[in-house]
Amino acid sequence: MSQNEERIAYADNPVMAIAFAGFLRWVASEPGALDAFEHATGIRPFWAERRTPLEQMIDKATDRERQQIDAFVDWAVANIWGDNPWGKEAHG
Structure with a gap:
């Protein structure tokens, strides 16, 4: 995702x-x-896998956790939510 693209945000719609x-x-x-x-x-x-406390700390410190979450949200939105707000082709 480029810096000019925005993620879906529903701040104005709590439902x-x-x-x-x-x-x-x-x-x-x-x-x-x-x-x-x-x-x-x-x-x-x-x-989806068992991680030791040390592995979990490393994931957070290296930003692996955030990167995976961002990639998963992008994939889920494009492939399952049914909305493709960034105009990308769906993956998978």
């Missing part, structure tokens, strides 16, 4: 914010969706 958060929680817990995300991006989400 949509709740719906979107629920959608992301659901997708993040679906094994099929996690497999499709991994297949499309080559990223195995950190929350």
Whole structure:
């Protein structure tokens, strides 16, 4: 995502914010969706594997956690939410 692109934000619509958060929680817990995300991006989400406390600290310190979350949200929006606000082709 370039610096000029914006992420979806529902700050002015609390109902949509709740719906979107629920959608992301659901997708993040679906094994099929996690497999499709991994297949499309080559990223195995950190929350889909057991991580030691040290590995978790390293992920946070190196920003791996945030990078994976951003990639997952972009993928989920483009492929499952059904909205492609950035005009990109869907992955996976």
